[in-house]
Amino acid sequence: MAKYIVKRFLMMIATIFIISTLTFFLMHSLPGSPFDEERTSNPTIQANLEKFYKLDQPIGVQYVYYLKSIVTFDFGPSIKKPNDTVNNLLARGFPISFELGIITMLVAVVSGIILGTFAALRHNGIIDYFAMAFAVVGISVPNFVLATLLIQQVAVNWELLPTATWSSPLHMILPTLALATGPTAIIARLTRASMLEVLTQDYIKMARAKGLSPVRIVVRHALRNALMPVVTIMGTMLAGILTGTFVIEQIFAIPGMGKYFVESINNRDYPVIMGSTVFYSAFLVFMLFLVDMVYGFLDPRIKLHKKEGEV
Amino acid sequence: MKKFLMFLLVAMLALVLVACTTTKDDGAEKDKKKETEKDDGKTEEVAEDDEKADEKILYMNNGEEPTSFDPSVGFNAVSWSSLNNLMEGLTRLSEDHLAVEATAEKIDISEDGLTYTFTIREGAKWSNGDPVVAGDFVFAWRHMLDPETASPAAFLAYFIEGAEAYNNGEGKVEDVAIEAPNEKTFVVKLTSPNEAFLNIITNPSFFPINEKVATADPKWFTEAETFVGNGPFKLASWDHDVNLVFEKNENYWDADKVKLDKVHWAMVADTTTAYQMYQANELDVSGIPPELAEQLKDDDEARFDDEAGLYFYRFNTSMEPFTNTKIRRAFGLAVNQEEIVEFITKNGEKPAHGFVTYGFIGPDGKEFRDSVGDLVKFNPDEAKKLLEEGMKEEGYTELPKITLTYSTSESHQNIAEALQGAFKKVLDVDVELQNVEGGVFLAEQKEFKYQMSRSSFLHDYADPVNALESFITDSPMNRTTWSNAEYDKLIADIKNETDEEKRWELLKKADELLMAEMPVFPIYFYNQSTLEKPGVSGILRHPVGYIDLKYADKN
Numbered sequence: 001m002a003k004y005i006v007k008r009f010l011m012m013i014a015t016i017f018i019i020s021t022l023t024f025f026l027m028h029s030l031p032g033s034p035f036d037e038e039r040t041s042n043p044t045i046q047a048n049l050e051k052f053y054k055l056d057q058p059i060g061v062q063y064v065y066y067l068k069s070i071v072t073f074d075f076g077p078s079i080k081k082p083n084d085t086v087n088n089l090l091a092r093g094f095p096i097s098f099e100l101g102i103i104t105m106l107v108a109v110v111s112g113i114i115l116g117t118f119a120a121l122r123h124n125g126i127i128d129y130f131a132m133a134f135a136v137v138g139i140s141v142p143n144f145v146l147a148t149l150l151i152q153q154v155a156v157n158w159e160l161l162p163t164a165t166w167s168s169p170l171h172m173i174l175p176t177l178a179l180a181t182g183p184t185a186i187i188a189r190l191t192r193a194s195m196l197e198v199l200t201q202d203y204i205k206m207a208r209a210k211g212l213s214p215v216r217i218v219v220r221h222a223l224r225n226a227l228m229p230v231v232t233i234m235g236t237m238l239a240g241i242l243t244g245t246f247v248i249e250q251i252f253a254i255p256g257m258g259k260y261f262v263e264s265i266n267n268r269d270y271p272v273i274m275g276s277t278v279f280y281s282a283f284l285v286f287m288l289f290l291v292d293m294v295y296g297f298l299d300p301r302i303k304l305h306k307k308e309g310e311v
Numbered sequence: 312m313k314k315f316l317m318f319l320l321v322a323m324l325a326l327v328l329v330a331c332t333t334t335k336d337d338g339a340e341k342d343k344k345k346e347t348e349k350d351d352g353k354t355e356e357v358a359e360d361d362e363k364a365d366e367k368i369l370y371m372n373n374g375e376e377p378t379s380f381d382p383s384v385g386f387n388a389v390s391w392s393s394l395n396n397l398m399e400g401l402t403r404l405s406e407d408h409l410a411v412e413a414t415a416e417k418i419d420i421s422e423d424g425l426t427y428t429f430t431i432r433e434g435a436k437w438s439n440g441d442p443v444v445a446g447d448f449v450f451a452w453r454h455m456l457d458p459e460t461a462s463p464a465a466f467l468a469y470f471i472e473g474a475e476a477y478n479n480g481e482g483k484v485e486d487v488a489i490e491a492p493n494e495k496t497f498v499v500k501l502t503s504p505n506e507a508f509l510n511i512i513t514n515p516s517f518f519p520i521n522e523k524v525a526t527a528d529p530k531w532f533t534e535a536e537t538f539v540g541n542g543p544f545k546l547a548s549w550d551h552d553v554n555l556v557f558e559k560n561e562n563y564w565d566a567d568k569v570k571l572d573k574v575h576w577a578m579v580a581d582t583t584t585a586y587q588m589y590q591a592n593e594l595d596v597s598g599i600p601p602e603l604a605e606q607l608k609d610d611d612e613a614r615f616d617d618e619a620g621l622y623f624y625r626f627n628t629s630m631e632p633f634t635n636t637k638i639r640r641a642f643g644l645a646v647n648q649e650e651i652v653e654f655i656t657k658n659g660e661k662p663a664h665g666f667v668t669y670g671f672i673g674p675d676g677k678e679f680r681d682s683v684g685d686l687v688k689f690n691p692d693e694a695k696k697l698l699e700e701g702m703k704e705e706g707y708t709e710l711p712k713i714t715l716t717y718s719t720s721e722s723h724q725n726i727a728e729a730l731q732g733a734f735k736k737v738l739d740v741d742v743e744l745q746n747v748e749g750g751v752f753l754a755e756q757k758e759f760k761y762q763m764s765r766s767s768f769l770h771d772y773a774d775p776v777n778a779l780e781s782f783i784t785d786s787p788m789n790r791t792t793w794s795n796a797e798y799d800k801l802i803a804d805i806k807n808e809t810d811e812e813k814r815w816e817l818l819k820k821a822d823e824l825l826m827a828e829m830p831v832f833p834i835y836f837y838n839q840s841t842l843e844k845p846g847v848s849g850i851l852r853h854p855v856g857y858i859d860l861k862y863a864d865k866n
Contacts, residue, residue, distance in 0.1 A: 048478070049461045051461070080378060083532070151584065164581075164584045251584050255553050
């Protein structure tokens with residue numbers, strides 16, 4: 001087990017290294033520079049700025065600086081927000097995105113599994129139709145449409161909740177709803193599909209024949225197996241949601257880190273692109289690693305370590 | 312089965328509740344902490360509550376986090392909106408958009424127009440109580456020009472003797488002609504007379520910096536606790552990426568004129584959300600979202616102010632067929648600016664028939680734009696004729712393929728499509744549209760890769776020459792490859808002319824020549840469209856300048 005973890009850990013490092021190297025060279029192959037603006041382009045000013053951010057150095061030297069910044073996890077100051085270092089931006093934005101993400105995931109997982117399970121148990125019944133209709137709407141309506149709609153109805157017309165910003169628990173309700181609907185729908189559909197499959201398995205019939213209570217059958221035997229596909233997608237979903245969602249954060253003016261991904265690329269803000277990419281990929285790789293661990297826990301047949309399995 | 316369902320439901324509900332309550336508690340605790348942090352003590356909190364009823368708080372939206380409150384570095388509107396109210400330079404723009412005495416109470420200009428002597432106002436104080444001294448200006452301006460600061464604003468100070476050399480690393484700081492012979496006197500020497508100088512120094516990059524504070528703490532501008540200003544308001548709190556709160560600065564020399572007690576700035580980037588917050592009374596002022604422009608333009612709460620700048624198109628005068636002036640003119644005259652403003656942008660902008668915008672008053676008291684008149688005006692017959700003549704001159708039987716390029720955005724696309732339609736209808740020319748990502752677009756436009764491309768210009772200072780000088784040979788703002796010796800000379804003459812009337816005549820000539828040669832053609836002049844709640848008054852918006860809340864009031 002320990003050996004496996006070490007191996008996986010080394011692979012994680014290698015993955016992050018490859019991703020960040022690719023990002024670095026892709027980023028520099030993009031035409032345009034952070035100082036390309038409509039109005040200012042005085043050559044002296046440009047030279048001073050380039051020197052300040054070490055962009056006047058050859059690309060190889062910049063790459064070495066950059067590798068150093070990954071190892072020390074210090075990406076220096078942002079070009080577009082010179083007040084802040086990249087570390088600062090991430091340290092400020094990530095907890096907020098994380099908070100929104102965790103609440104969203106909790107809502108999505110809990111309600112998605114409930115909806116999916118009920119739909120499967122009442123296959124082709126009213127609950128099933130309702131749940132699947134919800135799922136179709138949830139998947140097909142983009143969250144930014146839902147967000148604007150929620151603000152207009154709930155906050156502006158009914159005056160029940162505040163419109164935007166991230167300052168109190170009440171402010172969190174609308175963005176959570178807008179963000180959770182899509183994942184809830186996906187989880188509900190997945191749960192329903194695999195639940196339906198599992199319920200026809202022989203061991204379920206066996207369990208029924210043995211006279212186990214329905215609750216025990218569903219929770220202990222069916223759900224545990226039905227959740228495998230859900231766990232599979234949860235890793236990427238979590239990494240995606242926890243590191244911030246640009247559109248929802250933009251609409252609700254939530255100061256998370258979602259915007260840095262998008263804006264930094266538009267602005268060619270190299271340090272921020274690199275910092276957020278490395279951070280995001282490290283996080284994603286770590287989530288995938290966690291998911292593998294959970295697999296082993298849910299399904300003892302999946303062996304984390306081959307040798308252990310053979311013995 | 313039912314029992315099981317009930318169990319599951321209750322279990323899940325419990326889980327949700329637990330999850331919600333823990334996070335809610337977290338949130339509440341955080342809020343409480345913030346409150347106590349802000350008010351250090353209960354007695355104050357009570358006092359504040361009592362005052363709240365008649366406190367005047369204006370709720371504004373800054374769109375996003377200001378990039379920097381170092382006045383030399385924060386060179387953009389999101390920083391200026393704050394800096395212009397937290398600090399003050401030697402001059403400040405009046406209600407009539409003229410630069411008048413501010414931190415300086417007296418300004419003496421030498422006969423030759425080169426030496427400016429400013430006397431710092433007796434009562435001018437920093438928000439920490441220190442007096443504002445001439446040395447604070449010397450310190451700040453040197454800081455801006457220091458190549459190590461890498462200030463994007465430094466080029467504005469190149470009018471000052473020795474400034475450019477110091478900024479590009481060739482000269483020494485001592486050779487920059489700014490000095491403080493005593494605490495209250497500040498002297499600047501320019502390289503050539505400049506009508507716009509007093510206007511240029513209203514830009515926040517020319518604001519003073521408290522030398523004592525900045526030497527003790529070089530990062531003084533990053534947090535509210537350490538920020539020291541000399542403007543109508545002081546920075547009470549700055550929750551990064553969330554909001555800014557200003558309070559009236561009692562140390563400001565003109566504090567009696569300041570009516571607001573507090574200004575609250577949200578940072579909401581999405582224009583629709585900002586508008587919805589405005590509807591829900593969470594904001595007093597908001598922009599008009601483009602998609603609602605048509606619906607809101609006649610609203611009582613909507614207001615439109617001139618903004619010196621314009622939306623225009625560039626031709627590449629080295630790329631066929633736009634090497635020919637007549638063909639360039641044909642394309643320019645095929646465009647109906649009135650229609651674009653009325654049916655495409657729909658935001659109350661003024662159609663542009665010349666390159667210099669509205670808002671510049673000449674020595675004769677007349678608006679520059681009006682006295683020059685319409686230089687480019689929709690004229691389909693003339694356009695057709697010019698195209699024919701131009702094609703004959705070049706020996707074309709068929710026009711070379713034309714591609715029009717714009718940067719990705721819905722509004723740019725709409726205008727590009729309108730132009731495409733106009734060229735087809737008026738000239739019977741098929742123009743291909745090309746849409747390019749913003750960063751790539753700017754880089755490639757500067758490399759002269761586009762035949763015809765969209766552009767915009769916003770003034771750095773309030774003088775027509777600022778717009779016109781963009782098109783002198785090899786200017787980084789030119790981006791058309793156009794070069795005209797007569798034009799270059801006109802601009803040089805304008806810069807050396809001290810006689811106001813003669814200078815104004817030269818400016819008119821330059822605008823006429825630029826439009827006759829037409830390396831660029833104008834579409835519309837920008838404006839600032841805002842919604843303001845009834846009861847809000849006195850917010851100053853200048854055609855060139857920064858929002859000013861000094862005289863703002865809310866009832």
